[in-house]
Amino acid sequence: MSRKRWLALIAALMLVVAAVGVNVATSQAGADLDRMFGSEHGWAERVIEQGDDFGNSIVVLELNGVIQDTGDAVSIFDAQGYRHQAFLSQIEHAAKDSSVQGVIIRVNTPGGGVVESAEIHEKIVEVQEEYNKPVYISMGSMAASGGYYIAAPADKIVASPQTITGSLGVIMESINIAELAENYGIKFNTIKSGEYKDIMSATREMTEGDRAILQSLIDESYDEFVRIISEGRNMSESEVRQLADGRIYTGNQALEIDLVDELGSLDDTIAMMREDLGANYSVIKYEADTGLYSLFSMTAAKMLSSNNELASIEQLITERRAPTLKYLYTE
Numbered sequence: 001m002s003r004k005r006w007l008a009l010i011a012a013l014m015l016v017v018a019a020v021g022v023n024v025a026t027s028q029a030g031a032d033l034d035r036m037f038g039s040e041h042g043w044a045e046r047v048i049e050q051g052d053d054f055g056n057s058i059v060v061l062e063l064n065g066v067i068q069d070t071g072d073a074v075s076i077f078d079a080q081g082y083r084h085q086a087f088l089s090q091i092e093h094a095a096k097d098s099s100v101q102g103v104i105i106r107v108n109t110p111g112g113g114v115v116e117s118a119e120i121h122e123k124i125v126e127v128q129e130e131y132n133k134p135v136y137i138s139m140g141s142m143a144a145s146g147g148y149y150i151a152a153p154a155d156k157i158v159a160s161p162q163t164i165t166g167s168l169g170v171i172m173e174s175i176n177i178a179e180l181a182e183n184y185g186i187k188f189n190t191i192k193s194g195e196y197k198d199i200m201s202a203t204r205e206m207t208e209g210d211r212a213i214l215q216s217l218i219d220e221s222y223d224e225f226v227r228i229i230s231e232g233r234n235m236s237e238s239e240v241r242q243l244a245d246g247r248i249y250t251g252n253q254a255l256e257i258d259l260v261d262e263l264g265s266l267d268d269t270i271a272m273m274r275e276d277l278g279a280n281y282s283v284i285k286y287e288a289d290t291g292l293y294s295l296f297s298m299t300a301a302k303m304l305s306s307n308n309e310l311a312s313i314e315q316l317i318t319e320r321r322a323p324t325l326k327y328l329y330t331e
Contacts, residue, residue: 043086043090043286043287043288044286044287044288045284045285045286045287046284046285046286046287047282047283047284048060048283048284048285049270049282049283050282051274051279051280051281051282051283052279052280052281053279053280053281053282054282055099056099056100056101056279056281056282057099057100057101057281057282057283057284058100058101058102058103058104058270058273058274058277058281058282058283058284059094059097059100059102059103059104059283059284059285059286060104060105060106060138060266060270060283060284060285061087061090061091061094061103061104061105061106061285061286062105062106062108062285063082063087063105063106063107063108063109063120063147063150064081064082064108064109064140065081065082065108065109066081066082066109066110066111066112066328067082067084067109067111067112067113067116067117067120067146067147067150067327068082068084068112068113068116069084069085069113069115069116070083070084071085082109084116084119087120088119088120088123090286091103091120091123091124091127092123092126093286094127094133095123095126095127095130095131095133096131100133101133101277101279101281102133102134102135102136102273102277102281103127103133103134103135103136104135104136104137104138104266104269104270104273105124105135105136105137105138105150105151105154106138106140106266107137107138107139107140107143107147107150107151108139108140108141108142108143108147109142109143109144109146109147110142110144110145110146110147110167110328110329110330111144111145111146111147111148111149111167111326111327111328111329112145112146112326112327112328113146113324113325113326113327114146114170114221114325114326114327116146117146117149117150117327118149118224120150121149121150121152121153121228124150124153124154125153128153128155134155134156134273134276134277135153135154135155136154136155136156136157136158136269136272136273137150137151137154137156137157137158137269138158138264138265138266138269139151139157139158139159139160139163139165139251139260140160140163141160141162141163141164142163142164142165142329143159143163143164143165144164144165144166144167144248144329145166145167145168145169145326145327145328145329146326146327146328147165147329148165148166148167148168148229148259149225149228149229149327151232152228152229152231152232152233153228153231153232154232156261156262156269156272156273156276157259157260157261157262158260158261158262158263158264158268158269158272159251159254159255159260159262159263159264160251160263160264160265161250161251161252161263162250162251163250163251163254164248164249164250164329165248165249165250165251165254165259165260166243166247166248166249166253166254166259166329167246167247167248167328167329168225168229168240168243168244168245168246169222169225169244169245169246169327170218170221170222170225170325170326170327171218171326171328171330172200172214172217172218172324172325172326174200174202174206175202176202176203176204176205176206177202177203178202178203178204178205181203188203188204190203190204195209196209196210196213199213199214200214217325218325221325221327222244225244225327226240226241226244229244233258233259235258243257243259248329251263270283
């Protein structure tokens with residue numbers, strides 16, 4: 001080969017190497033920028049178990065705390081606890097991500113609001129029916145009441161033998177401070193448009209009419225809870241009602257009465273899903289995003305809520321607590 005051809009070949013090789021280098025550098029720069037600025041979701045994906053199929057994964061979502069919508073969510077990983085809108089966003093993201101082949105929800109909650117529990121339930125059903133992805137539930141130390149409501153439609157429910165679950169039912173409660181106020185010479189003046197406008201008021205005794213109205217709300221939500229369990233667990237409604245009297249069950253007891261499918265840990269649940277899917281997929285979690293985008297968002301939120309404590313106190317003083325239906329286990 002002549003010298004000119006050698007030089008041409010070397011030049012061509014150098015161009016190929018340079019092109020590959022630019023591509024790698026560009027990809028790395030993009031990844032670095034992603035890490036630096038973070039994502040608009042407020043969370044980032046982290047691989048917790050590497051699998052054989054690097055293009056697909058199983059996602060683990062964590063639901064910790066009372067299921068309630070505080071309306072001021074910045075991130076589900078905020079130190080203040082469970083963030084409802086952020087959690088719904090995570091489920092939706094996992095559903096739409098074509099690389100996610102299955103979803104595991106790690107549940108550790110005593111339950112919470114009827115509406116919020118129903119919203120999570122609907123999202124889970126959407127993942128299954130619209131995106132054809134399996135959803136497994138891994139119960140932690142507690143998955144009671146609303147925690148079971150959201151678990152009911154899952155393709156598989158796995159609990160620890162010591163998990164506290166059950167508490168299947170609805171609760172609504174208030175206090176009556178009328179006599180206490182009278183002892184201190186405090187009188188309340190209430191002007192209302194109708195007999196029941198101040199229903200569940202803490203300043204008067206509950207009437208039979210009040211109780212009948214509130215019980216009808218409880219009964220309606222309870223019937224819906226029974227229906228959800230009946231459909232999700234393939235039980236008759238009469239079977240569910242025998243179990244759903246508000247009592248709690250251990251994971252062992254729940255297995256005996258078909259409220260859960262298996263006993264095991266989160267790792268066991270991951271292994272079950274991998275086996276059922278027939279592939280050793282990687283396992284990812286959504287974790288707090290430490291990028292600048294997330295940092296700026298959280299800083300701004302904290303600045304805006306710097307007087308949260310005072311605002312909370314003012315709210316307690318000036319606002320009457322509205323009656324709230326809850327799928328909640330209370331000790």
